[in-house]
Amino acid sequence: MIIIKKTDALQDFLGKKRSEQVSIGFAPTMGALHAGHISLVAEAKKQNQIVVCSIFVNPTQFNDPEDFKKYPITIEKDIQLFEIAGCDVLFIPLVEDIYPNGTKGLQQYDLGFLETVLEGKFRPGHFQGVCQVMHRLLEIVLPDNLYLGQKDYQQCMVIKKLIELIGLYDKIKTNICPTLREPDGLAMSSRNTRLLPDDRIKAATISDALRYIKEHLKTGDTKNVLDSARDMLLKNGFKIDYVGMHDADTLEVVEKWNGEQKIVALAAAFLNNIRLIDNMVINP
Numbered sequence: 001m002i003i004i005k006k007t008d009a010l011q012d013f014l015g016k017k018r019s020e021q022v023s024i025g026f027a028p029t030m031g032a033l034h035a036g037h038i039s040l041v042a043e044a045k046k047q048n049q050i051v052v053c054s055i056f057v058n059p060t061q062f063n064d065p066e067d068f069k070k071y072p073i074t075i076e077k078d079i080q081l082f083e084i085a086g087c088d089v090l091f092i093p094l095v096e097d098i099y100p101n102g103t104k105g106l107q108q109y110d111l112g113f114l115e116t117v118l119e120g121k122f123r124p125g126h127f128q129g130v131c132q133v134m135h136r137l138l139e140i141v142l143p144d145n146l147y148l149g150q151k152d153y154q155q156c157m158v159i160k161k162l163i164e165l166i167g168l169y170d171k172i173k174t175n176i177c178p179t180l181r182e183p184d185g186l187a188m189s190s191r192n193t194r195l196l197p198d199d200r201i202k203a204a205t206i207s208d209a210l211r212y213i214k215e216h217l218k219t220g221d222t223k224n225v226l227d228s229a230r231d232m233l234l235k236n237g238f239k240i241d242y243v244g245m246h247d248a249d250t251l252e253v254v255e256k257w258n259g260e261q262k263i264v265a266l267a268a269a270f271l272n273n274i275r276l277i278d279n280m281v282i283n284p
C-alpha cells in the first residue's frame with residue numbers, strides 16, 4: 001500500500017493509472033476504522049483494479065466543535081488495517097491540502113428538501129460540509145466506483161445528489177454497502193468507542209427499536225409503532241433527535257403506509273453526549 005499525503009502526488013499517480021485504463025474504486029473515511037469501513041474496501045476490491053481509501057476528519061462537517069475535538073484518531077492502527085484489507089493507495093491529506101483557501105466562504109450546494117429533514121434538520125450545515133469535502137475528494141480521485149455505507153443513509157442520498165450537481169453522474173457509480181453490526185445489533189461506528197461501558201450496553205436499543213418497527217409495522221398509521229420505538233429509547237436513557245418513517249427514495253415523511261411503498265425507519269439519539277444514528281429499510 002502506498003501512502004500519499006499530497007493532492008498533486010495522488011492526482012499524478014491516479015492520472016497515470018487512468019491512462020492505462022485501470023479501474024479505480026474509492027472509499028472515503030474519517031479513520032478510527034472498524035469492520036464496517038473494511039467491508040467497503042472488500043467490496044471495492046472485488047470490482048476495481050485499484051482501491052483508494054482516504055482518512056480525513058473534515059472540520060467543515062462538524063456542527064458541534066466538541067464532537068470534532070473528541071473525534072477518535074487511531075492513525076497507526078488504521079494504516080495497518082487498510083493494508084491488511086488490501087487497500088492500494090491511502091490518501092491522508094492535511095486540512096490545508098483539502099481547503100487551500102481556508103474553511104471559510106466555501107461553496108454551498110442546493111440540496112433542496114434533503115437538507116430540511118432528519119440529519120439536515122438536526123445538524124445544520126453538516127451536509128454542506130459533507131458536500132464540500134466530497135466535492136474536493138471526488139475531483140482529486142475521480143473514481144469509477146465510490147463506496148459508501150448504508151449506515152449513513154441520508155448522507156448516501158446527499159452524495160448522490162452532489163455527484164449530479166457537479167456533473168459527475170455519468171463518470172462515478174455509487175455503491176451503497178450494507179450496515180455492519182456488532183453481535184448485539186449496534187451499528188458499527190467510530191463514535192461507539194466513546195460510549196461509557198453502561199451506555200455501550202444500552203446502545204443496542206437503537207437497533208432493537210428499529211427492528212421492532214420493522215417487525216411490527218402494519219399498513220395504515222405509522223404513529224403507534226414509532227411511539228413504541230421512542231418509548232424503548234427513552235426508557236433506556238436516550239435523548240431522541242428523531243425516530244421517523246420516510247420514503248426510501250425521497251425521505252418524505254410516511255404517516256400512513258400502504259404496504260407497497262419502499263420505506264426506511266431512521267433514528268438519531270444521544271446517550272450522554274454521544275450521538276448515535278441508525279436506519280433499517282422496510283421492503284414491502
Ligand code: AMP
Pocket residue numbers: 028029030031035036037039040147148149150151152177178179180181187188189190
Ligand atoms: P466515516 O469514517 O464514519 O465517515 O465512514 C466512512 C464510510 O464508512 C461511510 O461511507 C460510512 O457510511 C461507512 N460506514 C460507517 N459505519 C459503517 C457500518 N457500520 N457499516 C458499513 N459502512 C459503514
